Amino acid sequence: MGKLTKNQKLALDKIEAGKAYSLKEASQLVKDITYTKFDASVDVDVRLGVDPRKANQMVRGVVSLPHGTGKVTRVLVLCTPDQETAAKEAGADYVGLDEYIEKIKGGWTDIDVIITMPAIMGKIGALGRVLGPRGLMPNPKSGTVTNEVAKAVKEVKQGKIDFKVDKNGIVHASIGKVSFSADQIRDNAKEFVSALIKLKPTAAKGTYIKSVYLSSTMSPGIKIEPKSVDEI
Numbered sequence: 001m002g003k004l005t006k007n008q009k010l011a012l013d014k015i016e017a018g019k020a021y022s023l024k025e026a027s028q029l030v031k032d033i034t035y036t037k038f039d040a041s042v043d044v045d046v047r048l049g050v051d052p053r054k055a056n057q058m059v060r061g062v063v064s065l066p067h068g069t070g071k072v073t074r075v076l077v078l079c080t081p082d083q084e085t086a087a088k089e090a091g092a093d094y095v096g097l098d099e100y101i102e103k104i105k106g107g108w109t110d111i112d113v114i115i116t117m118p119a120i121m122g123k124i125g126a127l128g129r130v131l132g133p134r135g136l137m138p139n140p141k142s143g144t145v146t147n148e149v150a151k152a153v154k155e156v157k158q159g160k161i162d163f164k165v166d167k168n169g170i171v172h173a174s175i176g177k178v179s180f181s182a183d184q185i186r187d188n189a190k191e192f193v194s195a196l197i198k199l200k201p202t203a204a205k206g207t208y209i210k211s212v213y214l215s216s217t218m219s220p221g222i223k224i225e226p227k228s229v230d231e232i
Contacts, residue, residue, distance in 0.1 A: 015029070023229050026222045042177060048204070063192055065160075078100060117146065
């Protein structure tokens with residue numbers, strides 16, 4: 001392990017070893033231990049009591065964060081001509097079809113979310129090799145394959161995020177920025193964990209929410225007492 005910087009030592013000094021903090025406490029503490037010169041992202045990591053290798057224990061969904069993510073999300077809409085105006089008015093950064101499909105085939109992925117229509121998916125299937133590894137492939141379960149493209153664009157721009165449990169049973173998401181107030185961080189984290197609880201697979205046995213950690217870019221993780229997420 002490399003030598004700790006002065007700021008890393010200061011951050012660690014503020015975290016009590018072995019303590020599980022309430023979500024309210026952690027939401028303020030994550031601000032206090034962040035010393036980056038930029039507006040760091042606030043991340044939450046939740047370990048679930050599921051086996052992602054089993055299809056009936058896969059956890060995947062979407063959630064609209066009450067205070068947004070604090071990030072500028074670049075949205076590409078691949079749609080039919082009759083939907084282009086509505087998509088642009090809703091705030092899409094790029095709108096079109098064939099020209100963007102060709103750009104993506106050429107390696108262009110300077111976007112964060114792709115929204116498309118069911119009728120278009122046949123054309124997009126060939127882009128799987130480029131989009132799949134980058135997590136950009138549209139999916140009906142995440143709301144990015146829909147006939148209501150304008151509505152989907154607005155939701156993404158306002159803070160709707162999608163998430164998926166990884167092979168280790170952990171769900172990771174960025175839920176805000178350090179510049180957010182502690183209450184805004186708490187609200188977003190609470191909404192995210194609540195969404196996970198609603199998606200508990202019936203096949204999952206034992207403790208479902210095993211651990212919750214809050215951190216910011218380059219900060220240590222703060223352990224949260226899972227039961228405190230329901231506290232007001």
